[in-house]
Amino acid sequence: MSVHLSIDYITHTFKGQPVPTLEDIELKIGSGEQIALIGRSGCGKSTLLHMLAGLLMPSQGCVRMRGRQVTKPSAKWNMMFQKPSLYPWMSVRQNASLGLDFAGQKDPERVERLLNMVGLADKADTNVQSLSGGQHQRVALARSLATSPELLLLDEPFSALDAFTRAALQDEVSTIAREQGLTLVMVTHDIEEAVAMADRVLIMAANPGRIVGEMTVNLGAPRDRASPDFSRQREALMRQFETLVGGGHEPPPKGNGSTESNSPQRQAA
Numbered sequence: 001m002s003v004h005l006s007i008d009y010i011t012h013t014f015k016g017q018p019v020p021t022l023e024d025i026e027l028k029i030g031s032g033e034q035i036a037l038i039g040r041s042g043c044g045k046s047t048l049l050h051m052l053a054g055l056l057m058p059s060q061g062c063v064r065m066r067g068r069q070v071t072k073p074s075a076k077w078n079m080m081f082q083k084p085s086l087y088p089w090m091s092v093r094q095n096a097s098l099g100l101d102f103a104g105q106k107d108p109e110r111v112e113r114l115l116n117m118v119g120l121a122d123k124a125d126t127n128v129q130s131l132s133g134g135q136h137q138r139v140a141l142a143r144s145l146a147t148s149p150e151l152l153l154l155d156e157p158f159s160a161l162d163a164f165t166r167a168a169l170q171d172e173v174s175t176i177a178r179e180q181g182l183t184l185v186m187v188t189h190d191i192e193e194a195v196a197m198a199d200r201v202l203i204m205a206a207n208p209g210r211i212v213g214e215m216t217v218n219l220g221a222p223r224d225r226a227s228p229d230f231s232r233q234r235e236a237l238m239r240q241f242e243t244l245v246g247g248g249h250e251p252p253p254k255g256n257g258s259t260e261s262n263s264p265q266r267q268a269a
Contacts, residue, residue: 005065006065008062008064009061010063020208020209021044029185032178032182033199034174036197038203039203043205049153052070053070053079054070078144080137080153080157082157084157086136089129091126092123095139098146099147100146117145118172133165140157149182151184151185153184153185153186154185155186155187156186156189167225170196171222174196191241195223203241
């Protein structure tokens, strides 16, 4: 069963910073909903995601899962980062089992099912050093799902992949989340990725970081990127983004790639 997520009036100011990174963020996310956060670099998207994961506590306000305040990381909510952070000396199976190992659990049958689900059953005993970038992220996905999380957080895990692999993984992760009833919250700079995966897209502005708009994506799943309806939703989101966030030297988020730096919290998970 997936989580109901409540972000209750979060404001956060880092030490020595004159302007809050986030200000007065209030948001409700329903069970099984898929949410995308888009905005220019520096608007606090990743900071907010770290707070959902319990990696960072806000200066004011709080995050609640099922009505309980989030104060630390938990196996019930897992995050996928830009770098999969696999142990290179281990096999695919061993890396996928790490979350269960850290929790003191053994469930080899579940791990085998997950490897089959992400298309790596035939690579289970292969050392991860010999895998492609897309396969690395599939291992990271299996590892994230092994502990039966209710919430999956994505911090641009597909941004470094080629376009074909990226699109395939976007569809795969979205489908798996829907089939398993997971709540999904993702950070992206990619308008197309947001439309391809999200039920609702939230637009963030900077200085201070805040939610300035949202758009419901009225498309079924799986989504056909070549369809006229998909194109209309993508263009509508682009127009709304440009209207609400406006100019600036960084281009609107159209393609892949992130310019946000890897903070200690990003490396920690």
